[in-house]
Amino acid sequence: MLENIKLSFHGIWSHKMRSVLTMLGIIIGIAAIIAIVSTIKGNSEMIKSSLIGANTNVVTVTLYQGEWAYDMTWNGNPEGILPIEQDTVEELEKLEGVEKVSLYNSRENIDSTVYYQNTAFTGGVYGIDDSYFELYGYTLNYGREFIGSDYEKRRKVAILDATAAASIFPGKSPIGEILEISGEPFTVVGVVSQNTTTAPNINSVQDYYLYVGNTNGKLFLTNAIWPMVFRFDEVQSAAVKAVNTDAMTTAGKKVEDALNEKMNLSAETDYIFKSQDLMEQAKKLQDMSNATNQQLIWIAGISLLVGGIGVMNIMLVTVTERTQEIGLKKAIGARKRRILAQFLTEAAVLTSFGGVLGVIFGVVAANVLSQIMGIPTGISIPAMLIAVAFSVCIGLIFGYLPARKAANLNPIDALRSE
Amino acid sequence: MILELKDVYKEYTRGKMAVPVLKDISLQVEDGSYIAIMGPSGSGKTTLMNLVGCLDVPTSGQVLIDGVDISTQNDDQMAKLRNTFIGFVFQHFHLLQEMDALENVALPLLYAGVPAKERRARAEEALKKVGLEDRLRFKPSQLSGGQCQRVAIARAMVTGPRLLLADEPTGALDTASGEQVMEIFSQLNEQGMTIVMITHEPSIAACAKQIYHIRDGEIRMDGQERPGRQPDEKIEEVE
Numbered sequence: 055m056l057e058n059i060k061l062s063f064h065g066i067w068s069h070k071m072r073s074v075l076t077m078l079g080i081i082i083g084i085a086a087i088i089a090i091v092s093t094i095k096g097n098s099e100m101i102k103s104s105l106i107g108a109n110t111n112v113v114t115v116t117l118y119q120g121e122w123a124y125d126m127t128w129n130g131n132p133e134g135i136l137p138i139e140q141d142t143v144e145e146l147e148k149l150e151g152v153e154k155v156s157l158y159n160s161r162e163n164i165d166s167t168v169y170y171q172n173t174a175f176t177g178g179v180y181g182i183d184d185s186y187f188e189l190y191g192y193t194l195n196y197g198r199e200f201i202g203s204d205y206e207k208r209r210k211v212a213i214l215d216a217t218a219a220a221s222i223f224p225g226k227s228p229i230g231e232i233l234e235i236s237g238e239p240f241t242v243v244g245v246v247s248q249n250t251t252t253a254p255n256i257n258s259v260q261d262y263y264l265y266v267g268n269t270n271g272k273l274f275l276t277n278a279i280w281p282m283v284f285r286f287d288e289v290q291s292a293a294v295k296a297v298n299t300d301a302m303t304t305a306g307k308k309v310e311d312a313l314n315e316k317m318n319l320s321a322e323t324d325y326i327f328k329s330q331d332l333m334e335q336a337k338k339l340q341d342m343s344n345a346t347n348q349q350l351i352w353i354a355g356i357s358l359l360v361g362g363i364g365v366m367n368i369m370l371v372t373v374t375e376r377t378q379e380i381g382l383k384k385a386i387g388a389r390k391r392r393i394l395a396q397f398l399t400e401a402a403v404l405t406s407f408g409g410v411l412g413v414i415f416g417v418v419a420a421n422v423l424s425q426i427m428g429i430p431t432g433i434s435i436p437a438m439l440i441a442v443a444f445s446v447c448i449g450l451i452f453g454y455l456p457a458r459k460a461a462n463l464n465p466i467d468a469l470r471s472e
Numbered sequence: 473m474i475l476e477l478k479d480v481y482k483e484y485t486r487g488k489m490a491v492p493v494l495k496d497i498s499l500q501v502e503d504g505s506y507i508a509i510m511g512p513s514g515s516g517k518t519t520l521m522n523l524v525g526c527l528d529v530p531t532s533g534q535v536l537i538d539g540v541d542i543s544t545q546n547d548d549q550m551a552k553l554r555n556t557f558i559g560f561v562f563q564h565f566h567l568l569q570e571m572d573a574l575e576n577v578a579l580p581l582l583y584a585g586v587p588a589k590e591r592r593a594r595a596e597e598a599l600k601k602v603g604l605e606d607r608l609r610f611k612p613s614q615l616s617g618g619q620c621q622r623v624a625i626a627r628a629m630v631t632g633p634r635l636l637l638a639d640e641p642t643g644a645l646d647t648a649s650g651e652q653v654m655e656i657f658s659q660l661n662e663q664g665m666t667i668v669m670i671t672h673e674p675s676i677a678a679c680a681k682q683i684y685h686i687r688d689g690e691i692r693m694d695g696q697e698r699p700g701r702q703p704d705e706k707i708e709e710v711e
């Protein structure tokens with residue numbers, strides 16, 4: 055056996071060009087699969103770390119209309135739904151697993167409310183209390199955060215996130231600039247950005263798309279001024295900070311149930327409060343990106359099939375070329391099994407060589423992809439081992455026919471061919 | 473009786489036609505014989521050799537090797553017989569080009585399941601016997617025709633077979649190399665090895681103790697058993 059492997063290497067080396075061309079299909083197929091698998095893994099890990107926890111442990115509970123989060127921008131306040139009162143917040147904070155609850159107003163996609171020198175800002179506008187930034191992990195880049203008197207005196211001040219700042223005020227400081235919001239002048243006092251030391255702080259699927267889609271960013275106002283700009287008595291969302299990551303789902307559920315009960319909302323009514331089940335959503339997103347990549351794997355699989363057929367073809371040629379050698383070996387006492395093993399080993403060594411090269415190219419391709427397109431990659435050792443094992447199998451499967459042909463060669467005919 | 477052919481009939485089918493090559497061949501070869509088989513081209517000499525060498529089976533009749541009917545043997549048993557009992561020498565040597573002399577000679581031992589160290593030792597010894605101890609690591613492409621044939625003889629005898637089959641062993645060699653090969657054959661025969669050799673050349677056939685002729689699918693012995701020409705003797709015109 056060892057003898058066979060040694061001889062196979064010898065054979066591959068003495069026909070370098072042919073060997074490489076034969077292996078090409080396998081190399082490409084394996085490389086593609088490794089690159090795709092690495093991307094899938096990287097993507098999955100990114101989604102997971104982005105969506106879940108992100109060391110803030112905050113679950114968002116928002117009003118839904120059917121399947122979709124209710125967006126005030128288009129429809130105004132849903133009838134019969136009242137704002138959550140401060141007493142309720144205190145009740146909610148007593149629930150199991152809940153550490154803190156903060157209410158905020160939001161309009162996710164405004165397009166003709168906020169202007170800077172006649173240019174409309176399109177993005178999200180949030181009316182927040184003084185704990186929002188802390189909860190969602192925002193830090194101040196420059197300027198200042200909202201202070202107590204901003205709330206008390208209902209000052210017309212605004213804070214931008216870094217994305218919004220860059221899109222409205224490209225190349226200059228927004229601090230002290232005036233935005234026109236619903237016809238009222240607001241002074242920009244600060245710029246914040248989400249903690250990106252570990253991962254982008256993404257707390258919902260919407261946020262994830264915002265993050266991925268790289269939209270125009272967010273504009274923050276105090277919740278005290280909100281009714282003057284938008285509507286009075288708008289329904290809010292609740293940011294629920296759980297005591298730890300594991301408690302996030304239950305805390306969200308508890309708050310959701312409490313709010314629904316308080317406002318007589320249920321699955322039968324038009325509206326309902328729902329918490330983002332982040333685990334579930336992370337999984338959904340992962341499945342989605344997996345599904346697309348699965349198709350790519352099929353395509354790579356076809357390339358492997360073609361590669362395997364290429365190997366079979368070359369092995370058949372090799373057997374024909376080496377008819378005399380086979381005949382001689384049989385004449386001096388080599389059994390069928392040995393000839394079969396010799397050619398199977400040759401095919402397997404050839405394809406496993408291709409597999410190893412494929413893995414190397416795949417890893418390189420994955421890294422290049424992640425550099426160019428910003429797709430994260432995660433190199434998976436099991437995937438590499440499976441890929442090499444798989445290429446050995448391809449060698450054995452597609453090498454079988456030629457090897458059997460060799461083993462069954464009639465030594466007389468084989469010796470006669472000269 | 474090391475080798476016995478009983479009413480051997482062999483035909484090849486060419487298309488739908490059956491072409492008889494050997495018709496009713498009977499032959500008995502005693503242990504320690506040295507026979508030459510002559511005959512015109514296409515007369516079936518190689519066909520006969522293949523039957524004797526367990527590479528093929530007769531259409532009818534029996535080939536007995538050391539008393540065993542080869543038609544009762546399966547593939548693996550035939551392979552074993554070829555490996556241990558029979559040694560082959562071909563006109564065109566059939567050495568493996570990518571292996572050196574030592575590796576070529578050791579190959580039958582690999583198939584016999586001999587461990588690597590012993591393989592090497594025995595192959596070296598066999599090469600010594602044919603006078604190539606200083607060419608162990610030479611590849612066939614670096615050896616002369618005569619040297620190649622001597623490597624092939626070493627390979628044929630390395631497993632210690634009792635029967636040596638040679639199909640025109642000097643056919644591709646010059647006279648001097650041919651004589652060298654004949655010398656080795658004579659030595660082997662003296663040591664007790666049975667040799668069956670096919671040749672076109674009367675001077676080579678004269679080295680054997682018995683000469684057979686094949687013609688029209690039939691075999692006939694050429695005169696009585698005689699001592700056989702010593703290869704280093706002056707070559708005379710026979711026939």
Ligand SMILES: Nc1ncnc2c1ncn2[C@@H]1O[C@H](COP(=O)(O)OP(=O)(O)OP(=O)(O)O)[C@@H](O)[C@H]1O
Nearest residue numbers: 484485486493511512513514515516517518519520
């Ligand atoms: N495998 C085969 N299939 C069909 N016909 C064959 C086969 N082998 C040999 N023959 C035919 O059998 C006849 C005898 O062939 P063989 O090779 O035994 O002759 P030979 O005596 O060895 O000739 P040479 O002296 O030229 O080597 C030839 O006519 C040949 O064409």
Ligand SMILES: [Mg+2]
Nearest residue numbers: 517518519639
């Ligand atoms: Mg012949």
